[in-house]
Amino acid sequence: MFKKIQNWFDERIGLTKLINEFNGERIPSKGSWIYTFGSLLAFLFIVQVVTGIFLLFYYVPYFPLARNSTYFIKHHVLLGNVLLGIHLWGAFTMIFFLLVHMARVYFSGAYKKPRELQWVAGMVLFSIVIILGLTGYMLIGNENSWWTINVLTNVAAHVPLVGGFLRIIVRGGTETATLTMQRMAFADCRHYVYSYTYIFGKENGRAGYCLRI
Amino acid sequence: MAKSSEESPSRRTFMLIVIGLISTVIGVALTVPILGDVLNPLFKKRDIVWTKLGKVSDLEKLKPLAPKFTPVYFRVKEGWSVNTLPRQVVLVKDVSGNFNFFSNQCTHLGCPLHWDSSRQEFLCPCHGGMFNVLGKVTGGPPPRPLYRWVHKIENGTVFVQNKYVYNPNERGI
Incomplete structure (x- = not known):
């Protein structure tokens, strides 16, 4: 059967x-297990996308309501705290294993010829995951995320020459307001766009099988 | 030296089964909260509230068989916010002086009715449903007479609940 x-x-x-x-x-x-961290990251990434999609059933990227909707997911949605927890801890774990994976690639010399471009793609993915982590943190809608937006857009303003413009672009205006949240929410949902980069990055890598379905 | 995995198929099969089991557990652990997330509305009770309609003394002044559309506002908890649901109570005083608290919702597919005084009928703009002044169906597709709001009178004030007296199919209000 x-x-x-x-x-x-x-x-x-x-x-x-x-x-x-x-x-x-x-x-x-x-040291066979340390070669699986790339696949682990790909898996965590998929988990983040899936849980993220389903959190969007309730989430609103608008400041007072962002907090209300997050609270609602956590306290009133059936198993919503579990889903939110998976998304949160998935993000933490992803950042942690990202560092471990990059260290592994560095110390095992996996960036050498003919794999230079894999290293470059890896660096792109590294920054993407960091941005995803930051924007996700900004979306929770509590005091922390509000001041994270303010502080980090001010950090961006310290880039020489273009800093001021960068802050306006990131905030969607001169103030941290509605458009800022919209931007952060969009950036966090750009998983879909980024996943293509991910496939590109992984295509010729060791763990390429995961996303080549 | 330990044998490589190619030389011992039993070990390989064992690993395959263990990996399969772990994957299943992870899959279930992900699917269950997602199902809860999607199916959550099924486990939520509707928020039922009372709201003030008006004074009984004002209702007494109504002319018999002349429907009066009165707006009511229900403050209802929905999801992560409290919403105001604007609704209409159609007050109809019959010839013996009793009050009917009709909903202006058509019983066919829920469009709002209006009163056509020349024809002395409630008309539905969507599919031509018609009701007489006492809520009976006089034409068109509606399957049953008009819904009536749950109401009570306390100290000369009329209160209405966002609930129909007889609502067999649990239609939304």
Whole structure:
């Protein structure tokens, strides 16, 4: 019975081959687990996108309401605190393993020829994940996120020459207001756009199988 | 030296099963909160509130069989906010002096009715539903007479609840 179902899928989409590809990835025997952090990050990324989409069922990117809607998700939505918790801890874990993964790539010399561009793509993804983390933090709608917006847009203003313009662009105006939140919410939802970058970055990497479905 | 994974298929199968189990657990742990998130409205009770309609002494002044549309505002908790639901109570005094508190919602698909005084009928603009002054269907697709608001009279003041007296299909209000 089970074999029949497996064959049915194999004939059409080659499921067994795909699973074997996932599980049969060849990695150096020495310190094998540290080579899985890239795949782990890809997995965490997918978790963040999925939970993020479903948090958007309730979330409103507008300042007093942002706090209200986050509170509602946490306290009144069925298992909403779990979903919010997965999104929050997924973000923390992602930042942590991002650092671990970058360190692994650096110390194992995986940036050397012919993998220079993987390193560049990795750096792009690194900044994207940091931006996602910051914007996500700004969206919660409590005092912390409000002052994070103010402080970090002021930090951006210290860039030489273009700083002032940068602050206006990031804030969507001269004040931290409605448009700022809209921008932050959009930036945080740009997962969809970024995921293409992610696929690009991972395409030729070791952990490329994960997103090449 | 330990054997490589290619040489021991049983170990490989074991790992495959363990990975499958872990993936299943993670999948369930993700799916359950997501289902809760999506299906949450099913577990929420509607917020039922009383709101003031007017004084009984004012109602007594109404002419019989002349419907009066009176706006009421229900302050209802919805999601993360408190919303004001503006609704209409259609007051109709019948010939024996009893009051009817009709809703202006058509019982077909919920469009708002208006009173056509020349025809002496409530008309629905959507699909041509017609009701007489006492709420009976006189034409068109509506399956049942007009809904009536739940109401009470306390110290000469009339209060209305955002709930119909008889609402078998639990229509939204």
